[in-house]
Amino acid sequence: VYCDDKKVRSVIVRHPALAREEIYPCSQGIAYPRIYTEDAAILFQDEKQRRYSATVNYNRKKLLEEKTYIDHILKTGILEAGVLLYFCENNEITEDNLRFFRAAASEEDFSEEYRKNIRRRILLWCMTGRKGSDLDHFLKSLNLNQYAEADRPLLLSILIGRGLYREAYAIVEEYGAEGLDAAGLLKLTSRMITLTDFAQNEELLSFAGEIYARGYYDEVILKYLMMHRYGSVNDLLHLWNSAGGFDMDSYELEEKILSLLMFQWDYRPEGEQILRSYLRKSGKLQVAGAYLTHMAYGYFVKDLPMTDGMRDYLRMSWDQKWPVNRICHLALFKEAAADRKASKEANELKKALLAECMEDGLVFAFYRKLPQTLLEPYQLDDKTFVECHAAPDAKVTLFYSTDTGLGEKTSFCTRPLQPVYEGIFGASFTLFYGESIRYYFQVEKEGSITRTPERTFTMNRTEGRPVSKYQMLNQILSARKLGKMQEVQDLLKNYLRREQYVEEEFRIQKNQDER
Numbered sequence: 001v002y003c004d005d006k007k008v009r010s011v012i013v014r015h016p017a018l019a020r021e022e023i024y025p026c027s028q029g030i031a032y033p034r035i036y037t038e039d040a041a042i043l044f045q046d047e048k049q050r051r052y053s054a055t056v057n058y059n060r061k062k063l064l065e066e067k068t069y070i071d072h073i074l075k076t077g078i079l080e081a082g083v084l085l086y087f088c089e090n091n092e093i094t095e096d097n098l099r100f101f102r103a104a105a106s107e108e109d110f111s112e113e114y115r116k117n118i119r120r121r122i123l124l125w126c127m128t129g130r131k132g133s134d135l136d137h138f139l140k141s142l143n144l145n146q147y148a149e150a151d152r153p154l155l156l157s158i159l160i161g162r163g164l165y166r167e168a169y170a171i172v173e174e175y176g177a178e179g180l181d182a183a184g185l186l187k188l189t190s191r192m193i194t195l196t197d198f199a200q201n202e203e204l205l206s207f208a209g210e211i212y213a214r215g216y217y218d219e220v221i222l223k224y225l226m227m228h229r230y231g232s233v234n235d236l237l238h239l240w241n242s243a244g245g246f247d248m249d250s251y252e253l254e255e256k257i258l259s260l261l262m263f264q265w266d267y268r269p270e271g272e273q274i275l276r277s278y279l280r281k282s283g284k285l286q287v288a289g290a291y292l293t294h295m296a297y298g299y300f301v302k303d304l305p306m307t308d309g310m311r312d313y314l315r316m317s318w319d320q321k322w323p324v325n326r327i328c329h330l331a332l333f334k335e336a337a338a339d340r341k342a343s344k345e346a347n348e349l350k351k352a353l354l355a356e357c358m359e360d361g362l363v364f365a366f367y368r369k370l371p372q373t374l375l376e377p378y379q380l381d382d383k384t385f386v387e388c389h390a391a392p393d394a395k396v397t398l399f400y401s402t403d404t405g406l407g408e409k410t411s412f413c414t415r416p417l418q419p420v421y422e423g424i425f426g427a428s429f430t431l432f433y434g435e436s437i438r439y440y441f442q443v444e445k446e447g448s449i450t451r452t453p454e455r456t457f458t459m460n461r462t463e464g465r466p467v468s469k470y471q472m473l474n475q476i477l478s479a480r481k482l483g484k485m486q487e488v489q490d491l492l493k494n495y496l497r498r499e500q501y502v503e504e505e506f507r508i509q510k511n512q513d514e515r
Contacts, residue, residue, distance in 0.1 A: 001031045003044065003058040012043040012051065017085050017114040032063070036086045074100060081109035088118060093125040105146075119150035126158050136162055144171060153179035160184050165191045173203055182216045190220040200228045212239070219246050226253040233260055237270055254278040258291045267298040272309045289324040292317055296324075296331035301389060301422050306335050318349075329353060330362075330421070337369040350374055362421060363428060380428075384457060387426040388417070388441040396425040400439035412438075431459035432473060433481075 001011050003026060011031035014021045016039055023045075024033040033042070044056045066086055073083055084104040093101050104110065105118040126135060139162065147155050148171045157180070159168035169192050177185050189207045196204070205228050208221050217225075222243050229239065236257045243250045254274050261271045275291055292313055298304040314332040317324045333353035339346060351374055357363075358378050365387035367380060375381040390396055398415045417425040429437055436458035443450050476491045 001026075001033060001042070001058055001060055003029050003031070003056060005029075005044070005052075005056050007046040008044045008052075008056060009047050010045040012045055014041040014043065015039075015085065017089075017110055018081060019109055019111045034082055035060075036082045037089050079103050079107075081107050085110070088121075093121060098122070098125075115146075116150040119147045120154070123147060123151055123154045123158060127154065127161075136164060139164060140167065145174065148175050153181075156180050156188070157184055160188050165195060172207070177207060177210070182211060182214050185211050186216045186218065186221070190218055193220050193224045198224055198227060205229060212242075217242065219248060222246060222248060226250060230256075233257065233264065233266055233268070236260065237274075240274065249281075251278070251281045251283065254281075255283065255287055258287055262291060262294045265294075267295065267302070267304055269307065271295065272307060275313070276309065285322055288313075289317065289322045289328075292322070292328055293325040296328040297422070300327055300331040300334055301424065303389065306331075311335055327422070329356060330364075333357065334364070334366045337366045347371070347374070354378070363426065364420065364424065365426060382430050383428040384431045384437065384459060385426060385428050386437075386439055386455075386457070387424060388443070388452060390423055390425060390441075390443045391445055392419055392423040394423070394443050394445040397442045397444075398425075398427050398439060399442060400427075400429075400437055402429070402431070403436045403438070417441075431457075433459055435459050 003011070008026050008029075011024045011026050011033050012021055013024070013033045013035055015037060017037070022034065024031045026044075035042075041053075042058070044052045044058070046052075067090075070083070070087060074087065079100070084100060084107055087097075087100055088104050091097060101118055101122055105115055105122060107115065110118075126139065139159065144155065144159075144167060152171065152175055156168050156171060156177075159165075159171070165188055168188055172180075172188065177188075180188075185207060189204065189211055192204055193208070204224070208224050209229060209231075211217065212221060212225060222239070225239055226243060226248075229236070236253065240250055240253055240257060243253065254277055257274050258271065258278065260266075261268070261274075271291065272295075275288060279288055292310075295304075295310055296314065299306050299310070311332075314328055314335070316322070317328050318332055322328075333350070336346065336350050336353065350370060354367075354370065354374055363380070363383075363385065365385040367375065367383075368385055372381045375383075386398065386400075388396055388398075396417045396419075398417055399412045400415070401410050401412045403410065415427060417427060420426050425441070431437060436456055438454060438456045440454040441452040443452070
């Protein structure tokens with residue numbers, strides 16, 4: 001380098017590939033720097049350490065033609081940074097010169113960025129130019145962590161493509177799978193699950209969940225997720241639907257979903273599909289009964305709609321004596337009471353369920369839908385029921401006013417109520433034909449007071465053959481209201497005749513204590 005500027009004392013060369021700059025003395029306007037690449041920057045420095053670039057004029061002259069000597073230099077074993085830099089910048093990787101690139105990839109005089117660039121070139125050569133079975137041995141000989149820092153997705157693609165799954169997975173565990181395409185992550189995750197014999201591993205589970213969320217999965221991924229994943233109900237239902245597409249055994253997943261639905265008090269309709277599939281696989285009756293109890297509670301206490309499938313399962317649990325909670329029988333009873341079919345089988349079911357409830361004194365509003373013949377033995381045929389659903393620990397008060405139809409105005413009366421069953425509060429009244437009751441409930445919980453809408457119930461039922469005195473009186477009142485006076489007289493005669501018969505034929509016996 002020739003320079004006529006008298007103030008220049010040194011020539012500085014900066015190669016982007018080298019970690020440090022090189023300083024050469026400039027004597028009588030001449031310096032002999034080593035310049036390996038065309039992108040090298042040349043600076044000039046004076047005696048006060050001030051540097052100059054564009055303001056100093058200079059000329060360059062080559063003293064050596066590198067191409068003539070580079071092969072000979074390399075054969076002698078000289079692998080200093082400048083030689084490797086010139087070679088790597090002017091040659092492509094081949095099988096024969098690979099060792100020089102590997103030397104450059106670990107040369108400490110190079111900048112870290114340049115070493116990464118060399119490693120990236122080696123990986124590209126492995127991807128496109130390297131063939132043969134010795135590639136696996138070559139890859140295993142590399143410091144894979146260094147090459148992962150250079151180009152992780154490319155390294156992973158090569159390792160996965162060559163079947164080096166453990167090596168690839170070690171990289172993923174250390175650096176993550178960012179940048180790896182979905183197909184590669186699917187293959188790696190699936191093979192590692194198989195290699196570990198489906199053992200639970202949080203990292204593998206995370207990768208499996210990530211690739212599944214992207215919409216890529218196979219039977220191995222699905223099986224692994226079904227075995228070990230615990231997520232939201234939505235996630236598990238989506239997984240269950242995916243498994244159905246592969247016709248896979250989802251028994252354990254279904255049991256997991258049913259348990260989660262019960263734990264979260266979730267009454268979504270998909271649960272019935274899960275239960276049906278679970279029972280089809282001969283699922284545990286304890287689990288099925290527990291879930292059926294859960295759904296029956298939603299129907300009976302929370303007023304959720306009853307489905308045909310749930311109705312069938314409730315009946316099956318009764319007929320086959322499943323280990324279910326009483327709430328299942330109550331839900332079945334409530335549904336059966338709404339069925340107006342008068343078949344012998346239906347009436348026998350209602351009769352048995354009513355007897356079970358009456359053993360514990362359980363009385364509910366839906367009883368008014370039952371036939372009079374079922375209510376008579378328990379003296380419930382003359383009762384009108386009102387009911388409120390609230391929290392079990394709430395304080396519920398009934399406000400009511402009866403109207404006998406005689407034009408008398410009555411004020412509201414109050415009656416504190418006790419829960420009949422799990423937050424169901426009820427009361428009963430005896431109303432005759434034409435009488436009505438206005439009522440509402442006041443619910444107090446944690447200092448908050450709410451009031452239900454006011455309702456009115458009028459007694460206008462006189463169907464069926466009169467058996468009890470209550471029914472006979474209702475028919476008399478009905479006939480009187482309709483102006484059927486002859487019918488009123490006939491009914492009154494029949495009523496008085498029965499009263500006289502009872503007085504003559506039956507006597508009330510006093511027990512010994514009363515005497």
